[in-house]
Structure formats: C-alpha cells, structure tokens
Amino acid sequence: QKEVEQNSGPLSVPEGAIASLNCTYSDRGSQSFFWYRQYSGKSPELIMFIYSNGDKEDGRFTAQLNKASQYVSLLIRDSQPSDSATYLCAVSVGGGADGLTFGKGTHLIIQP
Amino acid sequence: DVKVTQSSRYLVKRTGEKVFLECVQDMDHENMFWYRQDPGLGLRLIYFSYDVKMKEKGDIPEGYSVSREKKERFSLILESASTNQTSMYLCASSPPGTDYGYTFGSGTRLTVV
Numbered sequence: 001q002k003e004v005e006q007n008s009g010p011l012s013v014p015e016g017a018i019a020s021l022n023c024t025y026s027d028r029g030s031q032s033f034f035w036y037r038q039y040s041g042k043s044p045e046l047i048m049f050i051y052s053n054g055d056k057e058d059g060r061f062t063a064q065l066n067k068a069s070q071y072v073s074l075l076i077r078d079s080q081p082s083d084s085a086t087y088l089c090a091v092s093v094g095g096g097a098d099g100l101t102f103g104k105g106t107h108l109i110i111q112p
Numbered sequence: 113d114v115k116v117t118q119s120s121r122y123l124v125k126r127t128g129e130k131v132f133l134e135c136v137q138d139m140d141h142e143n144m145f146w147y148r149q150d151p152g153l154g155l156r157l158i159y160f161s162y163d164v165k166m167k168e169k170g171d172i173p174e175g176y177s178v179s180r181e182k183k184e185r186f187s188l189i190l191e192s193a194s195t196n197q198t199s200m201y202l203c204a205s206s207p208p209g210t211d212y213g214y215t216f217g218s219g220t221r222l223t224v225v
Contacts, residue, residue, distance in 0.1 A: 017120055034213045043202055043216040044155070088155065090213075097172055100214060104154035 002027045004091050006103035007112040014111050021106050023089030033065055033072045034090040034100065044088055046082070048074060079110045115139070116205050116217035124223045125143065131190040133220050135203030142208040144186035146170075146178065146197040149219075155202065161186055193224045 003026040013019040021035075032051055034042035050056045050063040050072065063077040072091075086107050090100040101105055119134040137144065145160040147170075157170030159178040167178050175197060179187045188207075190197055200221050204214035 012188075043219045046213040046215070048214050097124075099157040100159045101157075102147075102155040104152070 001099045002030075002091065002093075003060065003099050004089055004103035006087075006089050007108045008104060009107040010109050011106055012109045013079050015079060015081060017079055019079045019108055019110070021076075021087050021089075023076040023100075023103055023109065025045060025072070025089075025091045026094075027091065027101075028067075029093045030067075030070075030071065030091045032092040033063070033083060034092075035061075035074045036090060036102075038088060038105065040081055040085075050055045051102045061092040076108075078086055080112045081112050084108060084110045116203055116215050118133075118201075118203050118217040118220050120219065120220050122221050122223075124148065124214070124225060125190075125193050126192060127224055129193045131189040131193050131222070131224075131225075133190075133201055133203075133222070135185050135188070135205075135217055137186075137205040138184065139207075139215075140183065141205040142183070143206045143214075144180065145204040145206075145214065146176075146186065146188045147202045148200055150173070156161065156213075161184045166218050190222075193222075195224050198222060198224045 005024045040046045048063040050065045056063045060077045064073045077104040086105040088105045089103040116137045146158040149155045149157045161167045162178045177189045187195040206214045
C-alpha cells in the first residue's frame with residue numbers, strides 16, 4: 001500500500017516569512033512528485049512538480065526532492081495571505097496512468 | 113488551458129438510487145480519473161482509465177463502476193447509492209507518458225439521504 005504522509009497542521013506563518021511544507025512517501029519506486037494547492041471549497045490546483053533529486057524553483061515556490069530519504073518539500077518564500085490554503089503532496093510511480101497517491105494535506109495559514 | 117467539466121456542482125440523491133456523475137475534458141487527454149475527497153481521509157482514487165473502453169480499479173472501487181465510451185467523457189456510476197457515499201467527487205485528466213500532473217474538475221458534492 002502506497003502511503004504519503006503530511007503533517008495536517010495548521011501551520012501558521014507570518015506574512016513575508018518562508019513557509020516550509022513537508023511530505024514523506026513509502027514507495028521507493030515513486031518517480032514523480034507533485035504539490036497541489038486547494039482553497040476551501042475548491043478543487044486542487046497543480047503548483048509544482050519535480051522528478052529529480054534536488055531543488056526546482058518557480059517564482060516564490062521551491063520544491064525539494066530527496067529520493068534516498070523519501071522526502072519531498074515545498075518552500076514558499078515571501079508568504080502572502082493568499083497562500084493560505086491546504087497543500088497536498090502527491091506521488092506517482094510513473095507513466096501518468098496509474099493514479100496519483102495523495103497525502104491528506106497540510107493546512108497553511110499566513111498571518112497578516 | 114485544459115478544462116475538465118463536471119456536470120453537477122451539488123447533487124442530492126436518495127439511498128438506493130442509481131447515480132451518474134459525468135466528467136468531460138476538452139484537451140484530448142488519454143488518462144482520466146475519479147477521486148473522492150473526505151475530511152480526514154484525503155483524496156482516494158476510485159477508478160481510472162487510460163484509453164477509451166479501458167478502466168482500472170483504484171484503491172476504493174467497491175460500490176462504484178465507470179464508463180468511458182468516448183475519449184473526452186468519463187462517467188462514474190453509483191449502482192445503488194448509500195449514505196457512506198456522501199462525499200466530494202473529483203474528476204481529473206492528464207496526458208499520457210511522463211507525468212505532468214493532473215487537472216481537476218471543480219468537483220461534485222454528492223449527498224445521499
């Protein structure tokens with residue numbers, strides 16, 4: 001059984017600070033890793049994906065992957081109140097057709 | 113942008129009814145998925161399909177079936193709705209091959225009474 005673990009939070013971060021969200025996964029065969037943002041009452045929205053060990057940056061967002069430790073993280077720099085949402089980590093063993101396994105999400109609150 | 117459209121935003125059905133949830137995508141994606149999302153349980157995969165007339169069971173297929181007669185349409189069927197199927201249902205699609213992540217529809221909140 002593939003498992004993806006996230007701290008449910010809430011994680012409270014002051015506006016302008018760095019928010020750090022973490023995720024661990026159980027299947028060593030996992031190849032693709034995704035971060036989704038979900039606002040209350042809305043559907044998940046893809047914000048980052050990463051396939052290789054190391055860092056991947058996109059604007060204020062940085063995804064970090066360490067396959068040896070089975071660990072993926074998302075950093076949000078210069079956090080804004082609009083970043084307040086639930087962040088879902090998702091993992092796939094690859095190919096795109098087997099279905100993503102999602103963590104339960106971390107609720108992030110950015111305090112003005 | 114890829115658009116994934118779910119036919120109903122809110123739906124109320126009675127126990128024992130047969131329920132159809134429809135999903136249509138407009139980007140010619142091969143892969144389509146049905147998830148349900150429940151508080152404390154997160155997103156769970158019900159069924160997925162990687163081609164027309166093909167279907168694969170996900171993690172929680174019991175009580176559900178699917179139909180994919182056309183590439184753009186993936187239907188989820190609750191054969192005999194029960195109260196424990198009250199949930200948010202999310203459809204998603206993706207292109208084949210390397211993972212690009214999924215695009216989700218806006219969801220259908222189903223209440224079974």
